[in-house]
Amino acid sequence: MTNEKLQEKTISTEPVFSGKVISLQIDTVELPDGTEAKREIIRHPGAVAVLAVKDGRLLLVDQYRQAMARCELEIPAGKLEKDEDPMEAAKRELQEETGYRCGKLTKLHSFYTSPGFADEIIHLYVAEDLTAGEMTPDEDEFLEVIEASFDEVQQYIAEGRIADAKTILAAYIWQLQLAQTPEQERK
Amino acid sequence: MTNEKLQEKTISTEPVFSGKVISLQIDTVELPDGTEAKREIIRHPGAVAVLAVKDGRLLLVDQYRQAMARCELEIPAGKLEKDEDPMEAAKRELQEETGYRCGKLTKLHSFYTSPGFADEIIHLYVAEDLTAGEMTPDEDEFLEVIEASFDEVQQYIAEGRIADAKTILAAYIWQLQLAQTPEQERK
Numbered sequence: 001m002t003n004e005k006l007q008e009k010t011i012s013t014e015p016v017f018s019g020k021v022i023s024l025q026i027d028t029v030e031l032p033d034g035t036e037a038k039r040e041i042i043r044h045p046g047a048v049a050v051l052a053v054k055d056g057r058l059l060l061v062d063q064y065r066q067a068m069a070r071c072e073l074e075i076p077a078g079k080l081e082k083d084e085d086p087m088e089a090a091k092r093e094l095q096e097e098t099g100y101r102c103g104k105l106t107k108l109h110s111f112y113t114s115p116g117f118a119d120e121i122i123h124l125y126v127a128e129d130l131t132a133g134e135m136t137p138d139e140d141e142f143l144e145v146i147e148a149s150f151d152e153v154q155q156y157i158a159e160g161r162i163a164d165a166k167t168i169l170a171a172y173i174w175q176l177q178l179a180q181t182p183e184q185e186r187k
Numbered sequence: 188m189t190n191e192k193l194q195e196k197t198i199s200t201e202p203v204f205s206g207k208v209i210s211l212q213i214d215t216v217e218l219p220d221g222t223e224a225k226r227e228i229i230r231h232p233g234a235v236a237v238l239a240v241k242d243g244r245l246l247l248v249d250q251y252r253q254a255m256a257r258c259e260l261e262i263p264a265g266k267l268e269k270d271e272d273p274m275e276a277a278k279r280e281l282q283e284e285t286g287y288r289c290g291k292l293t294k295l296h297s298f299y300t301s302p303g304f305a306d307e308i309i310h311l312y313v314a315e316d317l318t319a320g321e322m323t324p325d326e327d328e329f330l331e332v333i334e335a336s337f338d339e340v341q342q343y344i345a346e347g348r349i350a351d352a353k354t355i356l357a358a359y360i361w362q363l364q365l366a367q368t369p370e371q372e373r374k
Contacts, residue, residue, distance in 0.1 A: 002258045006251045006329045017203050017211060019227040022304055024204060024211055027253055037327040039253040040206040042229060044304070064193045066214055066226040067306040068299060071189045079303075109344070111352045112255060113300045116266075117209055117231070119254040120301055122352070140224040142193045157296070165298045165309070165352045172359040179366060 005032060008039075021045075021079065022118075044120035048090040049077035051108065051170040052100060052127040057147035058174060059130075060156075060167070061097050064142065073146060073156055074164045077122070086110075086123040094127055096136045098145045103129025108173065113165060122166055126173075150178065192219060195226075208232075208266065209305075231307035235277040236264035238295065238357040239287060239314040244334035245361060246317075247343075247354070248284050251329065260333060260343055261351045264309070273297075273310040281314055283323050285332045290316025295360060300352060309353055313360075337365065 008029040017024040023043045031037055052059040058075070065072045078093035080086060087105055095101055108124045137143050148156065153171050156162040162171070195216040204211040210230045218224055239246040245262070252259045265280035267273060274292055282288055295311045324330050335343065340358050343349040349358070 002251065003249055003331060006249060006258055006331060008251045008253055010253070010256075019213070020225065021227050022229070026206070029253055031327060032329045035327075038207065040208050041254045042209070042305075044301075047303075062190055062193060064189065064195045065299075065302045066195055066197070066216055067228050067302060067304060069197075071193055072299070072302050074302065077303075109355055110347070111350050111355050112252075112259070113352050114231075114305065114307055115252045115254060115259050115261065115351050116234075116264075117254060118229075118301065118305070121350075140218060140222075142219045144190060144193060160297070163298050163308075164302050165300050165356065168296055168298050169352065169356045169359065172356065172363065176359065176363065176366075179363075 007032065008037075011036065040117055042114075042118035042120070044079075044118055045082075046080045046086075046121045046123070047077055048080065048086050048093055048123045048125065049075050049166045049170070050090050050094045050105075050125050050127050051075060051173060052094060052098070052102065052130060053174060054100065054130045054147065057149055058153050058171070059094075059098050059100065060146045060148055060162075062144040062146055072164055073162045074167045075170050077166065087125065090123065090125040090127070095133065096138070097141075097143055099133045099135040100127070100130045101133055102127035103131070124166065124170070150174065194219065195224075198223065227304055229301075229305035229307070231266075231305055232269075233267045233273075233308045233310070234264055235267065235273050235280055235310045235312065236262050236353045236357070237277050237281045237292075237312050237314050238262060238360060239281060239285070239289065239317060240361060241287065241317045241334065244336055245340050245358070246281075246285050246287065247333045247335055247349075249331040249333055259351055260349045261354045262357050264353065274312065277310065277312040277314070282320065283325070284328075284330055286320045286322040287314070287317045288320055289314035290318075311353065311357070337361065
């Protein structure tokens, strides 16, 4: 998948920071023309996100995000634990953050969120056969679950209340699914 | 936009690193239950990305990404310069990375790429009235422009050759635009 004419070769890696969620390193690379450049790189364990629609309403989680100093409405999501299977993580995060258990999970995409500086990958699943239950968020997580109709989701995006790449992507996927479903089968 | 029951209050901010592209700080916050937690936060200047379709083909840029140690096919994109207007940045990046100039740019969305740890925001535009010209990439940027049909884009996504959130999002937006355009008007 790598075009050799564009490839950069790593000359050295300087670890700068290693934290609970991310680590930071500075790589010195050789560019295709032989010159050197520095690349600031964030390492992340990877994450999962879940597109879950129950009775015509998208499951969203409202959560304070310190990076933006505001609450964000996002689809349920969370970091992979060490050696965790992404599909198991998706089931776990859906249950922890919304209380819902799902009978069926299907992988939609895996994508990098910020390829210019981070290796974070999100595995996005669609959940079906949803059964309500108890939320069990992590001890430093304070969440509120919001179930939003298609029109409400469009309004939240227009207002900037939803302003998160994975959630806007999920909204487009939902819109295409609805466009491909005969009206009498929608629920 | 902030739900007070979920709000975290910043107690202190410790700067850890300040680089060419990103900076890293560790915030100590007070959680809604009064306990404290640490948040690892990346600051980023923000970026722009451009959905540009010329004669039925999506403009993509192939570029080596050190964070993933592979080439990524992405829509044209780049960081905002200091005090730069996002629409001007979108025009500039499209021209620098693909050579194309555009007569018309329309904002589609602004979204956060990794709200859990970074404040990076991408302003996504659709470009129209495209005129070919010379590429002028930055001195440490080595790029190849690829113009891909809708079916090729779908294949690149399926193969993981396109594995970038903003580019997959752009592909869905294009798919919806095509679904809403009568066949005889497509080009």
